[in-house]
Amino acid sequence: DAYLCAIDSANGSLNAYVAVTHDQARAMAKASDERLANNSGGALEGIPLGIKDLFGTEGVHTQACSHVLDGFKPRYESTVTANLWADGAVMLGKLNMDEFAMGSSNETSYYGPVINPWRRSRATTIVRPVTHTGDAAFVSDGGVRTERTLDNMQLVPGGSSGGSAAAVSAFLCAGATATDTGGSIRQPAAFTGTVGIKPTYGRCSRWGIVAFASSLDQAGPITRDVRDSAIMLKSMASVDAKDTTSVDRPVPDYEAALGQSIRGMKVGIPREYRVDGMPDDIEALWQKGIAWLKDAGAEIVDISLPHTKYALPAYYIVAPAEASSNLARYDGVRYGLRVPGKDIIDMYEKTRAAGFGREVKRRIMIGTYVLSAGYYDAYYLQAQKVRTLIKRDFEQVFAAGVDTILTPATPSAAFGVADEDMAADPVKMYLNDIFTVTVNMAGLPGIAVPAGLDEKGLPLGLQLIGRPFDEETLYRAGHVIE
Ligand code: GLN
Numbered sequence: 001d002a003y004l005c006a007i008d009s010a011n012g013s014l015n016a017y018v019a020v021t022h023d024q025a026r027a028m029a030k031a032s033d034e035r036l037a038n039n040s041g042g043a044l045e046g047i048p049l050g051i052k053d054l055f056g057t058e059g060v061h062t063q064a065c066s067h068v069l070d071g072f073k074p075r076y077e078s079t080v081t082a083n084l085w086a087d088g089a090v091m092l093g094k095l096n097m098d099e100f101a102m103g104s105s106n107e108t109s110y111y112g113p114v115i116n117p118w119r120r121s122r123a124t125t126i127v128r129p130v131t132h133t134g135d136a137a138f139v140s141d142g143g144v145r146t147e148r149t150l151d152n153m154q155l156v157p158g159g160s161s162g163g164s165a166a167a168v169s170a171f172l173c174a175g176a177t178a179t180d181t182g183g184s185i186r187q188p189a190a191f192t193g194t195v196g197i198k199p200t201y202g203r204c205s206r207w208g209i210v211a212f213a214s215s216l217d218q219a220g221p222i223t224r225d226v227r228d229s230a231i232m233l234k235s236m237a238s239v240d241a242k243d244t245t246s247v248d249r250p251v252p253d254y255e256a257a258l259g260q261s262i263r264g265m266k267v268g269i270p271r272e273y274r275v276d277g278m279p280d281d282i283e284a285l286w287q288k289g290i291a292w293l294k295d296a297g298a299e300i301v302d303i304s305l306p307h308t309k310y311a312l313p314a315y316y317i318v319a320p321a322e323a324s325s326n327l328a329r330y331d332g333v334r335y336g337l338r339v340p341g342k343d344i345i346d347m348y349e350k351t352r353a354a355g356f357g358r359e360v361k362r363r364i365m366i367g368t369y370v371l372s373a374g375y376y377d378a379y380y381l382q383a384q385k386v387r388t389l390i391k392r393d394f395e396q397v398f399a400a401g402v403d404t405i406l407t408p409a410t411p412s413a414a415f416g417v418a419d420e421d422m423a424a425d426p427v428k429m430y431l432n433d434i435f436t437v438t439v440n441m442a443g444l445p446g447i448a449v450p451a452g453l454d455e456k457g458l459p460l461g462l463q464l465i466g467r468p469f470d471e472e473t474l475y476r477a478g479h480v481i482e
Pocket of ligand 1: 101102103104159160179180181182183184185212319433
């Protein structure tokens, strides 16, 4: 009730939830109380969680914050959320995100932007038209709205898991699920002073999660501290016969790793991450992180990941290519929105024209182009080769004895909503992902941990990257930083 109350009072200004499942939350909490009374509680018994709108939740609003999935309520539950419910967690509702998880600011959502709970001061008011056609029964601030008033000094929470990060940061849930294809857990965590981990590819099942780029997508938690992250990831992770890329390895007790000494841990500092134009406070934060780990007994070594500069361009070929294929299914026949046409082709075209937003259309066009017969070798195949080189960079460093790699999580703190530079040039937005995409390209685990504030008082995060399936080392070192 306390969380539902907090959501009802704050969601009008933050827009973190796109559906609040009041009745379900109370029913799940009651069932949880009963289990506790019978001494049969699970690891997350009664813990109220927010769920990113990308996770299929049975009978509940699941639209990937896209118009094309209007009214879609799946008849299945994603494996990750089913695991959480099996451990006793309670669902508060579905969280806002960039449409189909494409974005770094949560501004591509059909439901309008999420506002970062962290603020700067002075504000001017602008009005943005947003068509709000959510299921009124599930939308906490009710009904259809056509306008939303925003401050242009308000800040984005990052993306694509902006709703997850904002809700955790503003105490509108105890923890949230999120997904990360190129940074969408770690960048919003850094922008909101929360902890976000992208586990190793294959650690969590992707079954029942709306697919963006299947070879890169991974689920993970956003939480207020490292301990919560360890507890929640243990519950989310599992092998799953319904996702053949999920990996059959025991899920360790991540919480047990916290507080273990990092004496002798070898921490790599990659010189290629010192990018041009990086603000001084990011560099200063990085140095502080190095000092903290050193003081705790870690050995700091300079390392080189020579193919880093190709990661972002390669990512923005591979991810749209896979997305263009995955999004072919939204044709007006199988899911959500249908705009009638004079024949079936006309219906497909009208549905997709009306259903997808600008960024999603841009990705579909880029993806279709790089996969087309004349360009496949020059772009897609080349990007896949680059991906192998990026992976090898990491393998060599880990083979040389490095246990974890420390980098900034993002090249800046949270920026303003409706930032003109970003709106004018999509590549500026893509540059936000510069420190995070390499990890997805190599399939490695990465965690963003809050590490300090910039000169305007906004949160900044550091990232730790680990060996495949060595999330425990990230938790050990992350616990020292937080
Ligand atoms: N910002 C990146 C993109 O837009 C990453 C998104 C994600 O990780 N889902 O593709």
